[in-house]
Amino acid sequence: MEKGVKIDEAKGKLGVMLVGLGAVATTVVAGVELVRKGLAKPIGSLTQLGTIRLGKRTENRVPKIREFVPLADLNDIVFAAWDIFADNAYEAAMTAGVLQPSDIEKVRPELESVKPMKAVFDKYYVKRLEGSHVKQGKNKMELAELLMKDIAQFKAEHKLERIVIVWCASTEIYEQHHPAYDSLDAFEKAMVENHIAIAPSMIYAYAAIKSGVPFANGAPNVTIDIPAMLELAKQHNVPISGKDFKSGQTFMKTLIAPGLKAKQLGVSGWFSTNILGNRDGEVLDDPESFKSKEVSKLSVLDTIFQPELNPDLYANVYHKVRINYYPPRGDNKESWDNIDIFGWLGYPMQIKINFLCRDSILAAPIVLDLALFMDLAQRANMKGIQEWLSFFYKSPMTLPGLYPEHDVFIQLMKLKNTLRFLRGEDLITHLGLEYYD
Numbered sequence: 001m002e003k004g005v006k007i008d009e010a011k012g013k014l015g016v017m018l019v020g021l022g023a024v025a026t027t028v029v030a031g032v033e034l035v036r037k038g039l040a041k042p043i044g045s046l047t048q049l050g051t052i053r054l055g056k057r058t059e060n061r062v063p064k065i066r067e068f069v070p071l072a073d074l075n076d077i078v079f080a081a082w083d084i085f086a087d088n089a090y091e092a093a094m095t096a097g098v099l100q101p102s103d104i105e106k107v108r109p110e111l112e113s114v115k116p117m118k119a120v121f122d123k124y125y126v127k128r129l130e131g132s133h134v135k136q137g138k139n140k141m142e143l144a145e146l147l148m149k150d151i152a153q154f155k156a157e158h159k160l161e162r163i164v165i166v167w168c169a170s171t172e173i174y175e176q177h178h179p180a181y182d183s184l185d186a187f188e189k190a191m192v193e194n195h196i197a198i199a200p201s202m203i204y205a206y207a208a209i210k211s212g213v214p215f216a217n218g219a220p221n222v223t224i225d226i227p228a229m230l231e232l233a234k235q236h237n238v239p240i241s242g243k244d245f246k247s248g249q250t251f252m253k254t255l256i257a258p259g260l261k262a263k264q265l266g267v268s269g270w271f272s273t274n275i276l277g278n279r280d281g282e283v284l285d286d287p288e289s290f291k292s293k294e295v296s297k298l299s300v301l302d303t304i305f306q307p308e309l310n311p312d313l314y315a316n317v318y319h320k321v322r323i324n325y326y327p328p329r330g331d332n333k334e335s336w337d338n339i340d341i342f343g344w345l346g347y348p349m350q351i352k353i354n355f356l357c358r359d360s361i362l363a364a365p366i367v368l369d370l371a372l373f374m375d376l377a378q379r380a381n382m383k384g385i386q387e388w389l390s391f392f393y394k395s396p397m398t399l400p401g402l403y404p405e406h407d408v409f410i411q412l413m414k415l416k417n418t419l420r421f422l423r424g425e426d427l428i429t430h431l432g433l434e435y436y437d
């Protein structure tokens, strides 16, 4: 019997629809166009640059990931977007101020051709934004139907084989659990009744899944993390994944924390603060949107440290996360982490991390990788939560009852083993005793 999983070929064009055409989204579109023209390299992208070891170390089989599994070619990607502002991707990229104007100019026609469709928006969910490029409908079900029309039209217009949607829009306010989320019936009823518990992001996700389109959630909004969406995804055989791109400070956290735990070093406190001056920073300046981000950022340490199993080391970690909106910095976020640790006999030490990063430069390749892997998942008939993509997320989705894996190296191993599994290659356990027999 043949090993591995049947995967449909990546033939034809892949539509990548981005919800939100802001800093991250325009950096992805411009980046892909620059790479396609051979004017830049896709640094930071696992699908474009990453390799994967196969078989034994002595076999020397280490192909590129994109040669090992059938991923859509960058030349076959067509972008579309929705936004509450009508600016095309060229204007939006200029406003975002992530890339140098000289780089943006090199792909100006390509960017100008990405004109956002009208958004589904509700100011209740993003208090700091006001936009007029917004759809009107008599209720939330009708808005979802309008989005489904957009999806179908984009597919027909560009003769696309497949589509994926990635949420790159602003962070919505923190949502308490609501009974309308518990089943698809209750959710659809609430949509028709125009219930306030149904967030715009949920309407996009609903429209995507109903259209058979994979949906990846790059922000910390709950969105697809509810039973109704899991039910819908299963019903329509659609992969979903989330949430909140793991790009800067949290990426560092999931690098350092597993290392401290590996060394059996204790932690008494971890203080993380940021200054950030882009529109995302402005939205997160609203306490209700910040709450979504805070919950997502805070979840990481507990699951890595497992204080219940390691009480001597992590029973009392004081973990604090702050984000301050500071306009002069634009997209060039600066983060500081102070980690109070203790070693042998409880003697205290400190680690300071000062990361001068570029938020959207770190997030853009994540969007590309997610789009390509979600499309692969769809062609491999993988439906529901794609936990193997945890590597890309701050707050990885799992089935209820399973705790998420935050350790970045375990996440990467899981991702690569999933690819090996799909291709019928041996999983790599790193045991390696056979070399010494």
Ligand SMILES: NC(=O)c1ccc[n+]([C@@H]2O[C@H](COP(=O)([O-])OP(=O)(O)OC[C@H]3O[C@@H](n4cnc5c(N)ncnc54)[C@H](O)[C@@H]3O)[C@@H](O)[C@H]2O)c1
Binding pocket: 019, 020, 021, 022, 023, 024, 025, 082, 083, 084, 085, 096, 119, 120, 121, 122, 126, 129, 131, 167, 168, 169, 170, 171, 172, 200, 201, 218, 219, 220, 244, 245, 246, 247, 248, 278, 279, 280, 283, 359, 360, 362, 363
């Ligand atoms: N940059 C990173 O490193 C990073 C990391 C993790 C998560 N994120 C998240 O990614 C998202 C995008 O970040 P960004 O820096 O590009 O922000 P941004 O403010 O530059 O862009 C967001 C865009 O979404 C639009 N928008 C808001 N609500 C919308 C809706 N309902 N429908 C369509 N468009 C809508 C806004 O008008 C804006 O153009 C944010 O939620 C952010 O928290 C970013």
